[in-house]
Amino acid sequence: MNKKDLFDQIVKKKSYLCVGLDTDIKKIPSSLQKEKDPLFEFNKRIIDATEKYCVAYKPNIAFYEALGAKGWESLQKTLEYIPSHIFTIADAKRGDIGNTSTLYARAFFETMNFDSVTVAPYMGEDSVKPFLEFKNKWVILLALTSNTGSKDFQNLKIDGEDLFMKVIKTSKQWGNASQLMYVVGATQASMLGRIRKEVPEHFFLVPGVGAQGGDLEAVSKEGMNKECGLLVNASRSIIYASSENDFADKAAAEAKNIQKEMETYLNKYMK
Amino acid sequence: MNKKDLFDQIVKKKSYLCVGLDTDIKKIPSSLQKEKDPLFEFNKRIIDATEKYCVAYKPNIAFYEALGAKGWESLQKTLEYIPSHIFTIADAKRGDIGNTSTLYARAFFETMNFDSVTVAPYMGEDSVKPFLEFKNKWVILLALTSNTGSKDFQNLKIDGEDLFMKVIKTSKQWGNASQLMYVVGATQASMLGRIRKEVPEHFFLVPGVGAQGGDLEAVSKEGMNKECGLLVNASRSIIYASSENDFADKAAAEAKNIQKEMETYLNKYMK
Numbered sequence: 409m410n411k412k413d414l415f416d417q418i419v420k421k422k423s424y425l426c427v428g429l430d431t432d433i434k435k436i437p438s439s440l441q442k443e444k445d446p447l448f449e450f451n452k453r454i455i456d457a458t459e460k461y462c463v464a465y466k467p468n469i470a471f472y473e474a475l476g477a478k479g480w481e482s483l484q485k486t487l488e489y490i491p492s493h494i495f496t497i498a499d500a501k502r503g504d505i506g507n508t509s510t511l512y513a514r515a516f517f518e519t520m521n522f523d524s525v526t527v528a529p530y531m532g533e534d535s536v537k538p539f540l541e542f543k544n545k546w547v548i549l550l551a552l553t554s555n556t557g558s559k560d561f562q563n564l565k566i567d568g569e570d571l572f573m574k575v576i577k578t579s580k581q582w583g584n585a586s587q588l589m590y591v592v593g594a595t596q597a598s599m600l601g602r603i604r605k606e607v608p609e610h611f612f613l614v615p616g617v618g619a620q621g622g623d624l625e626a627v628s629k630e631g632m633n634k635e636c637g638l639l640v641n642a643s644r645s646i647i648y649a650s651s652e653n654d655f656a657d658k659a660a661a662e663a664k665n666i667q668k669e670m671e672t673y674l675n676k677y678m679k
Numbered sequence: 680m681n682k683k684d685l686f687d688q689i690v691k692k693k694s695y696l697c698v699g700l701d702t703d704i705k706k707i708p709s710s711l712q713k714e715k716d717p718l719f720e721f722n723k724r725i726i727d728a729t730e731k732y733c734v735a736y737k738p739n740i741a742f743y744e745a746l747g748a749k750g751w752e753s754l755q756k757t758l759e760y761i762p763s764h765i766f767t768i769a770d771a772k773r774g775d776i777g778n779t780s781t782l783y784a785r786a787f788f789e790t791m792n793f794d795s796v797t798v799a800p801y802m803g804e805d806s807v808k809p810f811l812e813f814k815n816k817w818v819i820l821l822a823l824t825s826n827t828g829s830k831d832f833q834n835l836k837i838d839g840e841d842l843f844m845k846v847i848k849t850s851k852q853w854g855n856a857s858q859l860m861y862v863v864g865a866t867q868a869s870m871l872g873r874i875r876k877e878v879p880e881h882f883f884l885v886p887g888v889g890a891q892g893g894d895l896e897a898v899s900k901e902g903m904n905k906e907c908g909l910l911v912n913a914s915r916s917i918i919y920a921s922s923e924n925d926f927a928d929k930a931a932a933e934a935k936n937i938q939k940e941m942e943t944y945l946n947k948y949m950k
Contacts, residue, residue, distance in 0.1 A: 430779070470775060470782035476790045477751040484747060503799060504741060504772050505826040508701070511741035519747045528774060528799045530821055532828025550801055555776040557803025560849055564837045571835070571842070578831055 409495050409523045410544050411586045414611075415635045417463045417493060422671040424636050425663060426464035426497065426613065428643025429454065429486065431471050439653055447472070447482035450655075452489055454647050457660035461667040464639050465490050466497040466613075487520050495639070496523045497548060497613065503528040509538040517542045524548050526591060526613070529575045533582055540583040547588050551576050551603065554593025554616030572599075576606055585609035592631070594640070597623055600630035608633055615641045624666070628673035636678055642666060680766050680794045681815050682857045685882075686906045688734045688764060693942040695907050696934060697735035697768065697884065699914025700725065700757065702742050710924055718743070718753035721926075723760055725918050728931035732938040735910050736761050737768040737884075758791050766910070767794045768819060768884065774799040780809040788813045795819050797862060797884070800846045804853055811854040818859050822847050822874065825864025825887030843870075847877055856880035863902070865911065868894055871901035879904055885911045895937070899944035907949055913937060 418424050429451055436450045443449040455465065467486060472479035490496055502512040502525060509527075516525045517539075524546035527536055539547045552562055552572040562572040576590060585607070592603055594616035603612070612631055617624050617640050624640060631638050646666075649658035689695050700722055707721045714720040726736065738757060743750035761767055773783040773796060780798075787796040788810075795817035798807055810818045823833055823843040833843040847861060856878070863874055865887035874883070883902055888895050888911050895911060902909050917937075920929035 432782075468775075468779055470773075470779045470786065473786040474782040474790055476755060476786070477748040480748040480751050499775075501775050501799070501802075502741075502772065504739075504770075505824070505828075508739055508741045511703075511745040515741065515744040515747070519745055528772070528801050530799050530801045530832060531772075531824050531826060532831030532833070534826050534828040536828075553776065553802050555802060555805050557776075557805040557807075560803030561801060561842070561846065562803070564842070564845060566835045566837060566842075571832070571837075574835060575832065 414495055418636045421463055422674060423461055423463055423667040424638045424640055424670055425462040425666050426466050426639045426641040427458050427462045427646055427663065428466045428468060428641045430468040430643040431647065433475065435648055437651060437653055437655055445482050445485065448485045451486040453656040454659050455489060457656040458646065458663040459491060459494060461663040464495040464497055466499050466641055469498055469500040484520055487522065498522040498525040501526050501528050501550065503531050503535045506534045506538055509535050513539045513542060517545045526550065529579060536579065536582055540587055547583060548613050549579055549588065549590055551590040552592050552596055552599055554595045558593065573606065576603060580607055589613055594627045597626035597630050600627060604631055604633065611637050611639060613639045613641060617642055624669055625673060628677050632677040634679055636674065685766055689907045692734055693945060694732055694734055694938040695909045695911055695941055696733040696937050697737050697910045697912040698729050698733045698917055698934065699737045699739060699912045701739040701914040704746065706919055708922060708924055708926055716753050716756065719756045722757040724927040725930050726760060728927040729917065729934040730762060730765060732934040735766040735768055737770050737912055740769055740771040755791055758793065769793040769796040772797050772799050772821065774802050774806045777805045777809055780806050784810045784813060788816045797821065800850060807850065807853055811858055818854060819884050820850055820859065820861055822861040823863050823867055823870055825866045829864065844877065847874060851878055860884055865898045868897035868901050871898060875902055875904065882908050882910060885909055888913055895940060896944060899948050903948040905950055907945065
């Protein structure tokens with residue numbers, strides 16, 4: 409998917425919500441456990457219930473990988489079920505030397521048909537570039553993450569500047585705003601404004617709203633640009649809004665609430 | 680596997696060779712392509728041919744993941760085929776927020792039964808610690824990698840010190856030398872001595888010898904400690920020593936050559 413198609417969806421749905429499919433086999437309602445593929449069955453119902461309110465789905469690959477080959481089958485089926493106008497993110501945080509990164513890119517862009525994959529920056533340019541060679545596919549590079557451990561290295565000072573900012577300044581030369589996004593955690597909204605100044609046109613994938621406590625209005629105010637420029641992810645607060653058989657209805661209600669809030673912020677802050 | 684068992688193997692086999700199973704479906708001899716599971720069949724023959732000369736096998740997960748669910752089955756079968764006295768490394772370079780890292784750890788330590796997994800440090804302590812909670816399992820943390828892009832961030836200076844050194848100094852507080860190793864690329868042997876001073880007891884996984892041009896004697900001289908402390912990986916130079924039907928014999932010969940060289944260095948530098 410290209411940037412224009414993504415922006416068109418945001419305008420049409422008045423939403424920049426990404427629903428995180430962190431689907432945990434242990435948290436799926438017991439009524440679904442008897443299905444042949446409980447993970448896929450759960451995702452299918454979540455997708456049916458929330459697709460009106462979101463513009464992206466982000467399966468968290470660890471949750472599928474933990475089940476081995478069977479988990480990869482559930483992932484593949486989930487991906488195929490997502491309507492093609494919705495942006496898909498493989499949250500995989502891969503990154504390795506060049507020829508290995510090429511194979512990870514093939515895994516997510518060819519064997520599966522994701523629009524984007526999250527990539528870790530530690531190994532530098534030749535670990536990221538192979539992902540950027542695929543047309544209409546995106547790298548979402550980790551910049552500033554939402555976990556407490558982000559402080560250990562991402563906030564180290566290099567010539568007075570945070571490492572995460574150095575990662576952004578260096579990597580923005582590797583790809584343009586039509587193929588490269590950044591992960592910027594919602595728990596650090598104060599940093600979002602600074603990052604937005606550095607990369608005015610790039611999209612940010614913002615995790616950490618909801619269960620992790622980030623503030624959606626602050627994120628929107630600091631991070632939005634004239635094409636929205638934000639995909640804000642919520643996972644657990646939507647998909648586990650209820651642990652009972654009404655989980656899909658409750659997920660829809662929660663996604664709708666967020667979409668309504670986002671509609672307000674699009675009117676208020678998109679410029 | 681614990682540290683004593685690993686060291687015992689090194690002494691017994693007079694080797695600290697790790698064979699990298701970067702098994703590329705496109706590089707497998709055509710005679711194997713008709714097998715039901717060509718990747719596994721190739722690995723099986725490589726393992727049969729080289730197990731006398733090495734103490735570890737390191738499947739590069741990207742090569743299996745690129746084939747989807749089928750690749751994960753080949754990986755699982757390969758892992759089960761490796762003799763239990765040989766150390767196994769999932770070269771996966773994972774790393775995510777805490778609950779997600781727990782699932783990656785389950786994928787490699789429980790769903791599969793690897794002894795260790797390579798982990799990227801960028802997200803900090805809570806992304807690494809979940810892997811350290813498994814008994815007799817190991818984290819192999821990226822410190823200084825062997826690719827050209829390693830310079831982009833790993834050599835940035837923080838208070839006059841390289842980022843990779845900061846990663847080592849910080850992370851050595853998270854786990855001890857019986858559960859934590861470091862990836863230190865062979866292409867930067869001059870750095871190995873400095874790192875060895877900082878972490879005298881930790882094992883290093885050293886990629887980059889062979890196809891990537893690292894010097895085995897320099898690495899051994901700079902990096903060895905009194906329990907060897909090194910696992911030196913060679914992938915392509917062994918498994919693709921021949922592209923014909925004699926690939927296993929040629930792999931054995933190459934592995935044996937390296938083992939013989941290692942025997943010399945163990946006598947010369949282990950202290």
